[in-house]
Every structure is written in C-alpha cells, then in structure tokens.
Amino acid sequence: MASTGLSRTCTQGNNKTATLSVWLKRAGGFGVEQYILGFGLVAGAYTQIAFNSGDNIAVSNFSGGGVSDIRALAKYRDLAAWYHFCVAFDSSQNTESNRIKYYINGTQITGSDLDVNYPALNADCVFNNNGQPCTVGMSNTPGGYYNGSMAMMDWVDGLQLDPTYFGSFDSASGIWTPTATSTISDYGVNGFKLAMDTTTPGADTSGKSNTFTASGTPTLLQGNPQNNWCTLNPLNSTGNGTEPTYANGNTQSSSPSSGGGYVGSSTIGVSSGKWFWEFKKSGGSATNIYNGVGNILSTSEIARNSAVGVYYGNQVFYRPDGTKQVVTNGSNANSSYGASWTTSNVIGIALDLNSATNTVTFYKDGASQGAINLPTNTDTWFFNVVCGTDTVDTWQLNFGEGFFGTTAAGTNADGNGQGLFAYAVPSGYYALNTKNLEAYG
Secondary structure (H helix, E strand, O other), X not given: OOOOEEEEEOOOOOOOEEEEEEEEEEOOOOOOOEEEEEEEEEOOEEEEEEEOXXXXXXXXXXXXXXXXXXXXXXXXXXXOOOXXXXXXXXXXXOOHHHOEEEEEXXXXXXXXXXXEEOOOOOOOXXXXXXXXXXXXXXXXXXXXXOOEEEEEXXXXXXXXXXXXXXXXXXXXXXXXXXXXXXXXXXXXXOOEEEOOOOOOOOOEOOOOOOOOEEEOOOOOOOOEOOEOEOOEOOOOEEOOOOOOEEEOOOOEEEOOOOOXXXXXXXXXXXXXXXXXXXXXXXXXOOOOEEEEEEXXXXXXXXXXXXXXXXXXXXXXXXXXXXXXXXEEOOEEEEEEOOOOOOOOOOEEEEEEOOOOOOEEEEEEOOEEEEEEEOOOOOOOEEEEEEEOOOOOOEEEEEOOOOEEOOEEOOOXXXXXXXXXXXXXXXXXXXXXXXXXXXXXX
C-alpha cells in the first residue's frame, strides 16, 4: 500500500472480544514498523497490529497503565509468498493463554515460539470504542505505512474465531488457502470485510456498511492469495556495495547513484511453458541497460548476492541501442538486433521454453524484433536487468498485475484471461502467475 491507507471512525462495540483475519504479501521495508490494523493509535491508549522493527508480527494493546502484547519470534521476510495472519481476542477467558490466540497460515503459534504478555481477566482492550479511529495500512498520525499487498481483511466485533472461518488446508497440496464463502453470520457493530479487489478498496462487504476512506491512491494489483504473481526479487540484487531501492510491490526498482545497479532475478523462474511480461525504463539517462532473461548456475552465485547471471551463466539481453547481447557460460557476444528504445517505450518479453530450440522474443511497443535462440535448453530462466553505469536509473516491470509503477498499463489479457498488459499478448503466451503455472508450466 506504500504511502496510502484506509480509515474510519468506530461506534461503540465490544472491547473484550474480536478477531482479525488478513492475507499479507510483503514488499520489503525490513527493520521498520509497518502498521496492518490499528485502533486509537494515540498516546495513552491504542491497539495496534503491525510488523515491528524486528520483522515479527506484533499485537500490542496499551490502555492507561495496562499493557498486553503478543508476537511470534519468527521473522516474516518472504517477499514471494502470501501469509495469512489471524489473531483472536477474548479477555473474558479464564485460561490466560486463551485471551489472545495467534495463528499463521492456519497453525496456532504457542509456547516458546511466542513472546507474550496476556491481558488481565475481563480487561477492556482498546478497540471498537465510540469515536475512535480505526486505520488499515498506516498509523493514525499518519505514518508507519505498510509496504506490500493486503487482501481479504476481516474484523469481527464480538466473536473470538479460529482461522477455519477464513481458510482451509488444500487436500491435494496441503497449502493453506482462503475459504471461498464466509460462514460468519454477524460481524458485530464495527466489523468489516474488505476484499481490496475493486476500485474502492475500503468497501465493506460484511453487510455492516462500515466503509473506509482511502488516504492517497491505493494501487489495486491483480495478485491475491489464490493467484500469486511474479515480481522483482529484492533478496537477489546488488549495487556493488549499495543496494537498489524497490517500490510499488516490488514491480519498480532504482539503481544506486554509484557503482551501477544489478537488479537480478524475478521471484519466479521457469524451465518450461511460454511466458510474457513487459518492461519500461521510467527514469534516468543511462543507455547501458541490459534487459532480458538469465539463469542461476550455482548456489555460490546466490551467496555473493549478485543478480542472476551477472558474472556467470547464460543470458540474453535487448539493449537500448537496439543490439542484443547473448552470454553463454559467461562469454559475451554482442550483435545487431532490432530498433533502439528509450523511456517512452514498452518492451515486451516473450519467453518460449516449449520449442526444440528455446527462444526469447523482444517487442518494442507491440512490434516483434525477432526471436533469439537461448544459449541452452536446460536451465531455469528468470527476468534479469543490469544497469552498468553510475547514475540513478529507474525501471518498472508489469508481469500482468496491470501497472507501471502506479500508472495503469493497459487492458490486454493473455489467452487464459489473466493479466492487464499495455500491448496484446502474443498467441500462446501467458502471464507469469501461479494459476498459469499450474495450467501451462
């Protein structure tokens, strides 16, 4: 949600019992507090649920002289996955450990895996109070913005529920997945259900009409817990000592001002199928940009925190001067290829791993520049970009979630009805997400 959030004002509800369920996909910003949901958030009285500076999900309740909190000791730093988080309050429970229950991906976290200070018996928590602000994705200051994606947030006022009301384990894969139909009959006075999948992310579908007002302009991506989309991977990048910066759900990256910026792999690599995505250089003046596909040959390369194939391996790039660069086991071969391109152009990348000779075809504003044979037919391929200059350059990727940065890309879908692209998707190629991988990978 970046520098955006949602807010509304509560009326009087239940101060002892409630449940939060939400699906989260992080986009970096490690080591700083990022708010998920908050009530009050003023000096002296607040309930807040946030990623803390240690990258734990922490639940804190402070009221006057009373403090209760709970956090899992695990750190949640996977930028490629959706997490389901559920916390259920009921201070009227006689058993102390039942007053706050904490679940990740359908499993309750207990015992030595928790750092916890339970509320006193029948203590009033600082939520659902009349006239009190409720905020999503930011503090009430505002500040502490959540950096990532959210989906399917439920707040149930007056009931302590377990996560089976919101998800279940898939019988085939064993993966925790969202429940298609809600079985909750009454969300209570301040309860809400935010799907966050329409042009109005604050719309409440619980039947309580507890609609939120957006601060800023939330970017509503196509990804959700049922269909995870590829993004850039900040955990595999380097800037020769200075890390690149990422934004907009890791679909945008900027190189550092010195040492160049090798912005490496996408979060999803493929070894079969036919895949399409779009690239756009949105800022800077450098022309030494390498944009294309690459592969990982060994774990030693990952350990150096280098981009995919930057020093070794196999790569194919389409450069702004119109040339192509084919790297075979670390050996470069540059030659003429297609038209030159700049910041005003959208570069499509069509990766064909189903043919006898695997190929990548680059498109400039929808026009094919011709197929290029990949150096090998046996590797797993990732998106790859390298900036080899000492200036700040920014580029944006649209793997089909529909944006270059915060600007809508277009309305062109693939043959499976997936994605929002600037230009038509070549016939037989698909957006890189988990639904398409299952069907065509």
